[in-house]
Amino acid sequence: MENFDYHRPAKLADAEKIIAKQKEGVLMSGGMTLLPTMKQGLAAPSDVVDLSGLGNVGIKVMKTKVTIKAGTTHAEVAKSGDLKKAIPALAVLAGEIGDPHVRHKGTLGGSIANNDPAADYPAALMALDATIITNKRAIAADKFFKGLFETSLRRGEIVTAVDFPIPEKAGYAKFANPASRYAIVGVFVANHGKAVRVGVTGAGPGVFRQKAMERVLAKDFSADAVAGIATKVDDLNEDMHASAEYRAHLVGVMAKRALKAAK
Numbered sequence: 001m002e003n004f005d006y007h008r009p010a011k012l013a014d015a016e017k018i019i020a021k022q023k024e025g026v027l028m029s030g031g032m033t034l035l036p037t038m039k040q041g042l043a044a045p046s047d048v049v050d051l052s053g054l055g056n057v058g059i060k061v062m063k064t065k066v067t068i069k070a071g072t073t074h075a076e077v078a079k080s081g082d083l084k085k086a087i088p089a090l091a092v093l094a095g096e097i098g099d100p101h102v103r104h105k106g107t108l109g110g111s112i113a114n115n116d117p118a119a120d121y122p123a124a125l126m127a128l129d130a131t132i133i134t135n136k137r138a139i140a141a142d143k144f145f146k147g148l149f150e151t152s153l154r155r156g157e158i159v160t161a162v163d164f165p166i167p168e169k170a171g172y173a174k175f176a177n178p179a180s181r182y183a184i185v186g187v188f189v190a191n192h193g194k195a196v197r198v199g200v201t202g203a204g205p206g207v208f209r210q211k212a213m214e215r216v217l218a219k220d221f222s223a224d225a226v227a228g229i230a231t232k233v234d235d236l237n238e239d240m241h242a243s244a245e246y247r248a249h250l251v252g253v254m255a256k257r258a259l260k261a262a263k
Helices: 012-021 034-039 074-079 081-086 088-095 100-105 108-114 121-127 211-217 244-261
Strands: 005-007 025-028 047-050 059-061 065-069 131-134 138-140 145-147 159-165 169-176 183-191 196-201
Touching (some): 012 025, 012 047, 074 108, 088 169, 088 183, 121 159, 169 244
Antiparallel strands (some): 169 183
């Protein structure tokens, strides 16, 4: 690990000022991805701006939406009683991320800003039609995730919260890597009444919506409805864990499980 300057501001305005002055600086939330990459020499920032000092944590459940502040840990999301009543699938998802250490340090904001192609939260944000709130603007989930470790965040832009519309029903299921617990394939389904959205993570170089499933589920929100729908293997990930063909198959399997678990 290379030398770097460490900053832990207590105010958002101070974090903005610090990162604006550091061309080679990076923002850190839980550090569950950044610190390992720095230890491996894959990242060597001049400055690390730790956002954990902002105290930006909490979950607020309202009549039609849930707002989760960016610094809220996965463990806090998983154990929230209010969230379990409003969007139980989101609490389930958070409880299946990594191991206890990761869940107690990793944050919602850090996860989505990093946009790992096998992370769980992006599938939920896409399916729930979430809105990402930053210190500059509000961004729809469909426009936020751009590809492999890429988002629409601009230099110095900081995620502060995420708004999740409360669906009629939602479910999540993933086929997890047994070591890392990252999703080899994860599928989040959400019934919004007039529309259904299906977010898929792990299968491709970035999260995507399975729109063929969305169309049939809008008429019949059941596992049987997606039985004959295949996911194209084009551009799907292929590695030592699973071939593109197997991942395409898993999309269907996980979608059925998510639908059966939806509530």
